[in-house]
Amino acid sequence: MSAPHAVPVVVKVGGSCLDDLSDGWWDDLTGQGREHPLVLVHGWSKPLRQLGERHDRPDTMLRDRYGNQSRWTTPEVIRDIKTVSARLGDDILDRLRRGGITAERVLGSEGLIRAGAGERWWWRGKELVELENLVGPITGADPAALPRPRPGHAQLVTPLARNAAGQEVNTDGDRAAAAIAGAAGARDLVLVTNVSHLLIDGEPVDRISARDAAAFRDRGATGGMRKKLRAAGEALERGAERVVIGSAPISDLLAGRTGTVVFQK
Ligand SMILES: Nc1ncnc2c1ncn2[C@@H]1O[C@H](COP(=O)(O)OP(=O)(O)O)[C@@H](O)[C@H]1O
Ligand SMILES: CC(=O)N[C@@H](CCC(=O)OP(=O)(O)O)C(=O)O
Secondary structure (H helix, E strand, O other): OOOHHHOOEEEEEOOOOHHHOOHHHHHHHHHHHHHOOEEEEEOOHHHHHHHOHHHOOHHHEEEOOOOOEEEOOOHHHHHHHHHHHHHHHHHHHHHHHHOOOEEEEEEOOOOOEEEOOOOOEEEEOOEEEEOOOOEOOEEEEOHHHOOOOOOOEEEEEEOEEEEOOOOEEEOOHHHHHHHHHHHHOOOEEEEEOOOOOEEEOOEEEOEEEHHHHHHHHHHHOOHHHHHHHHHHHHHHHOOOOEEEEEOOOHHHHHOOOOOEEEEOO
8 A cells, every 4th residue: 555645646637628727727736746646647639630630620530339439540640649749748847847846758658558459440420431540448557657656746648558569559548547547546536628517418517426427428428528437437446536527726626626526336
């Protein structure tokens, strides 16, 4: 059992909102980072779209047979993801260091995140097509790739993975964060996004059990929120005590002042 001060808080920051987080939001994060080890997982959806028209077309996103949304990922897309992530990474590391915490970047595909064999058949709009897609379901995360967690230090993870054939593949950022939270023994996983709450029938939800969240997911959650609810369930199954989804500073989300808490039940 790790000493409490060595238990990391895992925060995934969505590509939807990364550019819009205020200086105050970052100050709050670094305040948390001075008290707890921090693992920050970043997405890239919006910055990648902004890189060029080729990433901003309807067919850039596919769906698998379970209804999970997934980027159509070729070697060129992996290259662009790395370009965008390097830029985001420099900016985030700079913010963390200015906030008084040391930080390093970890590429998930370099020993941290393992992926299984990818699907071959994908829904592209209303068409079912067979595609080579460099995406893999996450099969595990190796905490040895995140050594020596300590307050005052943060690790920034780019959620690419490596499959059994040794290929570098894309994975879902929320589910990668869930796997990392499980592997790191985190109690809290925070999914920061561009909506303040999970909405059910248009109403914000403050608290929901994993069981009810899964039932809602299967009856109607779409797009990004569907993946977040799946990730929340996976994090709780792997030992996290709660997953908070929202758009506020981390301290407010952890204190339950806003956001949606998903808890094990
Ligand atoms: N029931 C729901 N409640 C809240 N948001 C939802 C719901 N269903 C779908 N969404 C969508 O999920 C989005 C967040 O997921 P996503 O776009 O993947 O964000 P991120 O890049 O932060 O991971 C919201 O902007 C919203 O449009
Ligand atoms: C397989 C797959 O689709 N991976 C995602 C990973 C990034 C991510 O999760 O970004 P957001 O936080 O912006 O959603 C993608 O390439 O968009």
